[in-house]
Amino acid sequence: MMRISTFGTRRWVLGTAVCGVLITGCSSGGGDGGDAKPRAKPAAEAKPLDAGALRPLLLTQADLGAGYTQVQDESGDRKFDDISIQGCPALDKLSQRDEENMFAAKAEASFTYDRDATLGEEVHSDRPSVLSSKLRELFGAYTSCPIYTMTSGTTPIEVKISKSVTPELGDEQFAYTSTMELPSGAQVLKTMAVRKGNVAVMLVGAPALVDRHVKTAVGKLPAGG
Template sequence: MLITGCSSGGGDDTQAEGKPVAEPKPLAEEALRPLLLSQADLGAGYLRVQEKAESERFEDVSVQGCAALEKLGQNGDDAMFASRAETSFTYGTRATFGEELHSDRPSVLSSGLRGLFSAYTSCTTYTMTAGTTQFEVKISESATPKLGDEQFAYTSTMDLPAGAQVLKTMAVRKGNIAVMLVGAPALVDRHIKTAVNKLPERS
């Protein structure tokens, strides 16, 4: 995947007398799928693409020059939360746009997202190898809209052989669900509010 970006603090999970409040349980993948963005939500020009098999998602991909990312591992983020649902689209001829929904107890989502985005923004530059292609990645933290309980974002610029590609990664936690968008910065900024608004008020 994807990620510290800018973030806002969550609410207080204790009652007035100091007793902890029971956290909502994670939603199952089946409950997350209807909350994903659809072509109808996005508008004209978007085409949904086939999801890759789990074994193909991180095949022959590695990171060099950033200790935090190397420690995180190729797929450490996928095992971090209790459930996940995802979808992806193409827009126009080249642009891609992906969404992931994750669910877990709010405290687990909060700490996990903070750690994940901290790892991805701990190095301003690093080298990525995909198959036999090696390229430099530059990372910068990004501003986030005030949505949900916490927000995180960063922008990555990849110096690919075919030219530079810029992607924005943004996550918003709302209770026990986190939505993450990855794609061209303008597309992420355009659709993050719609994605968050599809989430229930409190699950």
């Protein structure tokens, strides 16, 4: 059984394919009979921030404006224990390496908007190359399957995935849209992540809310890293 890791979500889905960014130095050789120049040292990567440093980077009600209410989620990952996925080998493979998909630090927040719509946010930190490779793996896994089935308890839910356009923000951007065929009708959620150095922000929720607030969320991230 697969536990859904967050983002694309905790509120529904998140996933990434190993295409890491390797940071290497340049080197050059001498001419015939010359001594080779010493290899340059690789550029040092920024270290991860801790959870305490990430919490101030989260969106607040003041950032979002009127109509938003922050909600507390005390159930943690337990509410995903009865969720499994069928019909997507990449996601199944990803679930077998759960611990490898953990970032060094995380902070999260959840909001409702006008009672019906939701917006979830997670801010992660790790070395830039680790963030890059794992985000690529997560989003690569989810977008590799245009259609799969998610079972919650005994209820099968058809999920359709499509890649989404991303704004030119930060160092890397990832996004996809999920359409879930629920008994009550179709629900559409958008998942978007932007990496900026050693920090990444991920939003999931109603597409209009994600698009409206992603620039503000990225704007709260540190300039360096």
